[in-house]
Structures are given as structure tokens and as C-alpha cells.
Amino acid sequence: MHYFQYKDEQLHAEEVSIKDIVERVGTPAYIYSHATLERHFKAMDDAFAGTPHTICYSVKANSSLGVLKTFINLGGGVDIVSGGELYRALAAGVDPKKVVYSGVGKRDDEIAYALDSGILLFNVESEQELDRIDMVAGHLGKKAGIALRVNPDVDPETHPYITTGLKKAKFGINIERALEQYARAKTLQNLEIIGVDCHIGSQLTKVSPFVDTIKKLKRLVAGVREMGIDLKYLDLGGGLGIQYNDEVPPLPSEYGKAILEETKDLGLHLLFEPGRNLVGNAGILVAKCLFTKKGDEKDFIIIDAGMNDLARPALYGSFHGVQPVVKDQEGTVVADIVGPICESGDFLVKEREVPNFKQGDFVAFMSAGAYGFTMSSNYNSRPRVPEIMVKGDRYEVIREREKVEDLIKGEHLPSFL
Numbered sequence: 258m259h260y261f262q263y264k265d266e267q268l269h270a271e272e273v274s275i276k277d278i279v280e281r282v283g284t285p286a287y288i289y290s291h292a293t294l295e296r297h298f299k300a301m302d303d304a305f306a307g308t309p310h311t312i313c314y315s316v317k318a319n320s321s322l323g324v325l326k327t328f329i330n331l332g333g334g335v336d337i338v339s340g341g342e343l344y345r346a347l348a349a350g351v352d353p354k355k356v357v358y359s360g361v362g363k364r365d366d367e368i369a370y371a372l373d374s375g376i377l378l379f380n381v382e383s384e385q386e387l388d389r390i391d392m393v394a395g396h397l398g399k400k401a402g403i404a405l406r407v408n409p410d411v412d413p414e415t416h417p418y419i420t421t422g423l424k425k426a427k428f429g430i431n432i433e434r435a436l437e438q439y440a441r442a443k444t445l446q447n448l449e450i451i452g453v454d455c456h457i458g459s460q461l462t463k464v465s466p467f468v469d470t471i472k473k474l475k476r477l478v479a480g481v482r483e484m485g486i487d488l489k490y491l492d493l494g495g496g497l498g499i500q501y502n503d504e505v506p507p508l509p510s511e512y513g514k515a516i517l518e519e520t521k522d523l524g525l526h527l528l529f530e531p532g533r534n535l536v537g538n539a540g541i542l543v544a545k546c547l548f549t550k551k552g553d554e555k556d557f558i559i560i561d562a563g564m565n566d567l568a569r570p571a572l573y574g575s576f577h578g579v580q581p582v583v584k585d586q587e588g589t590v591v592a593d594i595v596g597p598i599c600e601s602g603d604f605l606v607k608e609r610e611v612p613n614f615k616q617g618d619f620v621a622f623m624s625a626g627a628y629g630f631t632m633s634s635n636y637n638s639r640p641r642v643p644e645i646m647v648k649g650d651r652y653e654v655i656r657e658r659e660k661v662e663d664l665i666k667g668e669h670l671p672s673f674l
């Protein structure tokens with residue numbers, strides 16, 4: 258069951274007409290389906306039923322408080338990569354004991370904030386970071402739970418910009434040097450070594466790279482235990498892909514089955530950090546067609562959303578499905594769908610057959626719930642767009658559209674001008 262469906266030629270999110278929403282809140286706007294968020298979380302959670310595990314949703318995929326609260330209500334924790342994400346997750350009511358903190362560049366103040374908040378563990382990505390966390394924990398008189406993020410040198414076969422587990426990546430500690438670092442961590446007084454962590458990339462459409470990774474991690478776990486370290490957690494990161502176009506990613510149940518098969522005898526509590534898989538297909542971006550333009554070589558559909566609102570096509574050449582909010586177009590056209598930004602990279606669709614949109618039509622970009630709003634910016638001094646959550650026959654604005662006044666908030670004209 259898909260929660261973005263047509264009824265009487267009008268696109269709906271659950272029971273609510275998208276046209277009704279955007280006629281009230283305007284365009285562009287992100288619209289999320291609560292039922293889809295819940296279904297995706299439960300599918301992931303159910304895939305590991307019967308095994309001790311925690312789903313630590315990766316906040317960077319979509320950090321709206323409403324989205325965070327939806328998962329927290331279902332028992333979820335979070336994976337954060339900054340102090341700002343920790344602040345959001347705490348504001349949404351997360352249990353600090355279900356927070357894991359990843360990222361290659363943690364600052365002292367962020368480490369201290371996380372320690373004061375009582376998070377479960379830090380996924381440590383370098384030798385120097387180990388020392389730093391030990392030092393900050395010492396100053397605060399606390400013990401920091403840690404896992405080492407190891408880089409297993411496995412190719413996830415995804416886009417190079419979202420590949421993180423190869424030797425040449427900036428992420429994690431080379432698995433061949435991980436044992437040395439566990440030994441070193443053991444000598445540091447203010448650390449409690451409780452886990453092994455990895456995250457190999459995003460939008461994976463096969464199970465095999467996850468399985469290959471676990472095989473390597475198992476050897477490491479055995480080595481760490483031989484040192485007398487009492488490991489409790491195995492964090493397998495996120496990365497499970499979704500369908501944007503014609504890719505066929507494994508179902509969470511298939512992913513779960515393969516992982517449980519490999520990990521069943523380890524006696525470790527499993528942690529997962531899914532982002533895209535939970536939110537990607539739970540959101541759409543809706544824009545309005547401002548103009549259509551016949552070029553010499555191709556046609557353009559110019560809309561009121563741009564690369565600052567949805568960066569993925571410009572950044573990775575990503576595909577987003579395009580659907581009319583009201584189906585009343587005549588035929589199709591091969592066109593670029595472009596935004597108002599003064600950059601040639603400002604396209605959401607490149608040379609694709611799409612409905613023959615006319616001025617004033619509302620255009621929905623599908624699968625925009627992950628890395629959509631969170632990657633948006635104010636480039637070209639464009640206020641960021643609102644976010645709306647639909648639940649059944651109700652909807653609410655969960656983040657207001659920014660106003661032009663917001664664009665200069667915190668700016669000061671220097672006194673010498």
C-alpha cells in the first residue's frame with residue numbers, strides 16, 4: 258500500500274488532497290506521510306524482532322522534530338553527527354541512552370554536550386579523536402562509552418559521493434589497524450569500550466556488501482574480546498537503499514534475515530542507523546510551474562523550486578519521479594525541469610519525458626523525504642520552504658515557511674559603514 262495515491266485524478270497523501278494543502282500553504286512545500294514513516298520504521302524494527310537491537314534513526318536524512326518524534330514514539334533512538342542534531346533529538350524527546358554519535362570531526366564542546374546529555378556511545382573515527390574524547394571526559398569526571406568506527410574496505414557499489422567504506426574514504430579507522438587502536442583505547446582511563454561500528458555507504462541495493470562487512474567485523478570482534486574487552490554493541494550503520502526509479506533494493510526483511518544469519522552467535526546488541534530507508538519515500542516536494550519555454554534544442558519547464566530546495570539532482574545527478582498534482586495535462590513532453598537559481602546545475606529533471614505541464618500546474622517530486630529539506634539552503638536569498646505532515650485526514654505545518662526577515666536574522670551592518 259502506497260500512501261501517495263490518486264483519487265479522482267488528484268494526488269493525495271493518505272486521505273488529504275495535495276492540491277488542498279498547497280493552495281493553503283503555498284509552494285514549494287515538503288509534504289510527509291506519517292503512515293509511511295511508521296510503516297518503514299516498523300518494517301526495519303520487525304526485521305530484527307527477537308534479537309536485542311535498537312534502530313537509531315540517522316537524523317541528517319530528515320531532522321524535522323515531527324519526524325524524529327514519530328520514530329521516538331515507536332521506540333527509536335538516533336544517530337547524530339553534530340551537537341545541533343543532538344539538540345534537535347533531545348528537543349523531540351529522545352532517550353539519551355539511545356543516542357549514538359558518529360562523524361569524523363567532533364569538536365570539544367560537542368563532545369562535552371554529548372557527555373553531559375548521557376548518550377550511549379561515540380563512534381570514534383580516528384586515533385586523535387580517541388585521545389580527545391578521553392580528555393574531555395576526564396575534565397568532566399565522566400566515562401565515555403565508545404565504539405571504533407572501522408573502515409572494512411568493502412565496495413557498497415553505490416554513488417562515489419555516498420561511498421564511505423573504502424580505504425580511500427575519510428571515514429573510520431582502517432580495519433587492519435583497528436586492533437592496535439582498541440589496545441590503545443584500553444589504556445585510556447576515561448573511556449568505556451563497548452562496541453564495534455561501521456557504515457559503508459548509502460543507497461545500497463544489495464545485501465552482499467553488508468554481509469561481507471560483517472564477516473570482516475566478526476574477526477575483529479574476536480580479536481577485541483581476546484584482549485579482555487567486554488563488547489556489548491555491534492553498530493552496522495545505515496545505508497539500505499530505496500526505490501527512486503527502477504532500482505530494486507532488498508526489503509528490510511531480507512536485509513534483516515541476512516544480517517541475523519551472520520550475527521546470531523555473537524551475543525551482541527545490534528544497532529542500526531537507517532536514514533534514507535525510513536524517510537525517503539515518505540516525503541514529496543511540491544512546486545508550481547511558473548513558465549514553460551521552448552528552447553532551440555529542448556523544452557524547459559520552469560518551476561518555483563530549485564537546487565537550493567532539493568539539491569540531490571544537482572549534487573549527484575539523482576532521479577526523482579515527477580507527477581502532476583492534478584492530472585489534466587495533454588500528453589507528454591521531453592524537457593528539463595529547472596528552478597529559478599542562477600546556476601546551470603539548477604535542474605530537478607534533465608531531458609526526461611514528463612507530463613506536458615502548463616503555467617500554474619502543481620508538480621510533485623517523489624521520494625524527496627530523505628536529504629531533501631535537510632540539504633536545502635538559502636542560496637539566492639530564497640527563504641526555506643515549509644514542511645507539512647499528513648496523518649489520515651489531518652495535516653499540520655510542522656515547520657513554517659521562512660520569511661524574508663529570517664534571511665537577515667543575526668546580521669549586523671558594521672558600525673564603520
Ligand SMILES: *Cc1c(COP(=O)(O)O)cnc(C)c1O
Nearest residue numbers: 315359459495496530531532533
Ligand atoms: C548518513 C549516515 C547514515 C544514514 O545513511 P542512510 O544511507 O541514509 O541510511 C548512517 N550512519 C552514518 C554514520 C551516516 O553518516
